Amino acid sequence: MSDPTQQRIDDLVKSSDVLLFMKGSASFPMCGFSGRAVQILKACGVDPKALSTVNVLDDPEIRQGIKTYSNWPTIPQLYVKGEFIGGSDIMMEMYESGELQKVLGGSAA
Numbered sequence: 001m002s003d004p005t006q007q008r009i010d011d012l013v014k015s016s017d018v019l020l021f022m023k024g025s026a027s028f029p030m031c032g033f034s035g036r037a038v039q040i041l042k043a044c045g046v047d048p049k050a051l052s053t054v055n056v057l058d059d060p061e062i063r064q065g066i067k068t069y070s071n072w073p074t075i076p077q078l079y080v081k082g083e084f085i086g087g088s089d090i091m092m093e094m095y096e097s098g099e100l101q102k103v104l105g106g107s108a109a
């Protein structure tokens with residue numbers, strides 16, 4: 001991976017079991033879609049302290065680079081154990097089917 005931003009994102013994604021790229025923070029989401037993603041993770045029993053987040057509004061390079069990294073055009077983006085799961089619509093569908101709770105497995109309290 002020669003692009004430094006892609007490398008930085010790859011390092012971030014691999015550094016936390018549950019990582020949410022979002023607008024704002026878990027305590028102060030700056031967009032409804034990001035807020036919904038945080039709420040879904042809480043509903044799955046993810047301890048807010050175990051949840052790592054990256055505020056893309058703080059870093060334009062990451063805001064663009066994460067879309068390239070995942071080949072997904074929007075924020076939020078959830079990664080579990082280094083794998084891209086999806087945005088808030090996919091998270092909601094997976095939550096309703098029970099799949100998200102399974103994916104989160106040991107990461108959920």
Ligand SMILES: N[C@@H](CCC(=O)N[C@@H](CS)C(=O)NCC(=O)O)C(=O)O
Pocket residue numbers: 023031033063073074075076087088089090
């Ligand atoms: N349907 C999307 C909603 C997310 C969305 O539409 N995000 C937009 C507005 S916050 C976005 O990231 N736009 C590109 C950008 O702001 O960089 C999902 O499932 O997560």
Ligand code: FES
Pocket residue numbers: 023030031032033
């Ligand atoms: S910031 Fe406007 S829809 Fe997310």
